[in-house]
Amino acid sequence: MTKDRNLGFAVDFSKGSKTALKWALHNLSDKGDTLYVIHVKPQEGSESRSLLWSTTGSPLIPFAEFRQKDVMENYEVELDQEVLELLDTAIN
Numbered sequence: 844m845t846k847d848r849n850l851g852f853a854v855d856f857s858k859g860s861k862t863a864l865k866w867a868l869h870n871l872s873d874k875g876d877t878l879y880v881i882h883v884k885p886q887e888g889s890e891s892r893s894l895l896w897s898t899t900g901s902p903l904i905p906f907a908e909f910r911q912k913d914v915m916e917n918y919e920v921e922l923d924q925e926v927l928e929l930l931d932t933a934i935n
């Protein structure tokens with residue numbers, strides 16, 4: 844495969860989403876690729892989160908920060924250990 848590609852994956856932490864992410868990482872991604880994980884969340888967010896996103900735009904969070912609990916709490920994202928392990932395997 845061609846190196847240094849940009850690949851985006853949408854996840855909502857459901858079982859089907861995790862299965863699709865695992866398949867895509869195994870079959871599509873390669874060393875040197877830049878991976879973008881797009882978290883899909885229902886419209887249940889708080890007003891403060893909506894205000895934060897409307898003033899800053901959708902955040903692109905580096906993976907190292909994605910693991911920081913306070914950063915994810917700021918964006919009201921509950922991390923999924925299985926997804927983190929899949930991504931750890933893909934980037935290492």
